[in-house]
Amino acid sequence: MQIAVGAFGFGLLIGTGGAYGKLYGGPVVRDLLEVYTTIVRAVPELVLILLLYFAGTDLINRVLEAMGYARIDVNGLVAGIWVLAFVQGAYATEVIRGAILSVPAGQIEAARAYGMSPGMMLRRITLPAMLPFAIPGLANLWLIATKDTALLAIVGFSELTQETRTAAGQTKAYFTFFMAAGALYLALTLVSNVIIGRIERWSRRGMPSVAGGAQ
Amino acid sequence: MSDSASTSLATAETQNGAAEAIHIEDLHKKFGQLHVLKGVSLSARDGDVVAIIGGSGSGKSTLLRCINCLENPTSGIIRVNGEEIKLKADSHGHTVPADRRQIERIRSKLGMVFQNFNLWSHMTLLENVIEVPVHVLGIKRDAAVATAEALLDRVGLADKRDVYPAFMSGGQQQRGAIARALAIQPRVMLFDEPTSALDPELVGEVLKVIGDLAEEGRTMILVTHEMKFAREVATHVVYLYNGLVEEEGPPEQIFGAPKSDRLKQFISNIH
Numbered sequence: 001m002q003i004a005v006g007a008f009g010f011g012l013l014i015g016t017g018g019a020y021g022k023l024y025g026g027p028v029v030r031d032l033l034e035v036y037t038t039i040v041r042a043v044p045e046l047v048l049i050l051l052l053y054f055a056g057t058d059l060i061n062r063v064l065e066a067m068g069y070a071r072i073d074v075n076g077l078v079a080g081i082w083v084l085a086f087v088q089g090a091y092a093t094e095v096i097r098g099a100i101l102s103v104p105a106g107q108i109e110a111a112r113a114y115g116m117s118p119g120m121m122l123r124r125i126t127l128p129a130m131l132p133f134a135i136p137g138l139a140n141l142w143l144i145a146t147k148d149t150a151l152l153a154i155v156g157f158s159e160l161t162q163e164t165r166t167a168a169g170q171t172k173a174y175f176t177f178f179m180a181a182g183a184l185y186l187a188l189t190l191v192s193n194v195i196i197g198r199i200e201r202w203s204r205r206g207m208p209s210v211a212g213g214a215q
Numbered sequence: 216m217s218d219s220a221s222t223s224l225a226t227a228e229t230q231n232g233a234a235e236a237i238h239i240e241d242l243h244k245k246f247g248q249l250h251v252l253k254g255v256s257l258s259a260r261d262g263d264v265v266a267i268i269g270g271s272g273s274g275k276s277t278l279l280r281c282i283n284c285l286e287n288p289t290s291g292i293i294r295v296n297g298e299e300i301k302l303k304a305d306s307h308g309h310t311v312p313a314d315r316r317q318i319e320r321i322r323s324k325l326g327m328v329f330q331n332f333n334l335w336s337h338m339t340l341l342e343n344v345i346e347v348p349v350h351v352l353g354i355k356r357d358a359a360v361a362t363a364e365a366l367l368d369r370v371g372l373a374d375k376r377d378v379y380p381a382f383m384s385g386g387q388q389q390r391g392a393i394a395r396a397l398a399i400q401p402r403v404m405l406f407d408e409p410t411s412a413l414d415p416e417l418v419g420e421v422l423k424v425i426g427d428l429a430e431e432g433r434t435m436i437l438v439t440h441e442m443k444f445a446r447e448v449a450t451h452v453v454y455l456y457n458g459l460v461e462e463e464g465p466p467e468q469i470f471g472a473p474k475s476d477r478l479k480q481f482i483s484n485i486h
Contacts, residue, residue, distance in 0.1 A: 104333075104336070106329060106331050106332075106333035107333055107334075107335050107336065109285060109329070109333060110327070110329065110333035110334075110335065111335075112285060112322070113283055113285055113322055113325070113327040113329075114322060114323060114327070114346075114347045114351060114399065115318075115319040115320065115321070115322035115323030115347070115351050116319070116347075116350070116351055117315070117319055120350060120351070124346065124350055125335060128337045129335065129336060129337050131337075132337075203337075205337070205379065206336040206337045206338065206339075206379035206380065206381055207336065207379075207381055208381050208382065
């Protein structure tokens, strides 16, 4: 849970920055971000996790050693959060980029015409205005984040799936434990859906309902 | 306005003592190969209502949008309240404002009204009106709300304060957008074809609001297709043709006794 929240949160930050960089950044920034989103989205998460976790900690320790510091043990929780955030960030970049492009250009122009600084425009106009377009995509990302934590079992981090395997192995009651784990994931998703639904309704407060028009 | 015919040459102070609010000199704007403005000069003193008319593609909207640098001019001088907008060339050779804070400060004194209203859709009408006063100008929220309510009352939208723009008619949205522009206590109001996106039956309510503003002596620059309206409210009319000022003068002269053949033809086509 902590990992999912942390990874999703940092992933959102990376995604917002990435989307801005891709839309408004210079050519170098854009190319770098293109490489980032393409590679991260092309490589399976499992491979990325192994790569970033083992290669990443190795790299950090080498740098530390080169600078004359002692090797450190990377905290599994922190590493897990950053590895997943790195993956989530790439997907969030694309979701948020698309959402920003959906905001009517006139509203951003109006903000410029009234002397808003770029930071204020982002905070007061662009982000709240793009939110309704981003929520469905971000909700998917959140649900994926909750389940990607299971992949961290591979690097020895004990989360729900890993704990279940251990418990099931010891008691031989595989079915019970995995059903219970599945139910827990389902419960998490159901609670998430309720919360996301509320956020989505709030973010769409300025928009007429589409449902009424389809009847 | 005895000297309005010579305003293109006017300096910061003119005979009648009114300060020059907007001064544009030899403005050029190119979009790639397309040369939209080919050296336009324009001046508006306090209390002037300048109507810019012209056919589609004549550059009138571009001219208006250059005043607050929504479009960056390729070359030329723009002065707002006597302060010249500093421009520089960026790495691609485009002209851009040199000082972001300067252009933001100048923009916050110009009340822009757009063709498509451009109210912020995630805010109620009241929130739209107080947004710039509170967050850009630093006015206290209570004071801003009081001002906003008075303005909404004035444009006849007091009962819509908590409604989101998408739930209002085009005419209501445009009147709300005018209230948003007035809330910053603008030195100059800029109107970019404020009625062109409206259904015909909604045009009147918006023109009435703009007409009242002209009557109380607000300085305004108005790009419009409503010739009858321009004739009624403007103190000075500028006819643009193909990126140049073809003819300018008081409305009686422009509409009553046009000199150039193109303006004559333009006016006869409208009527």
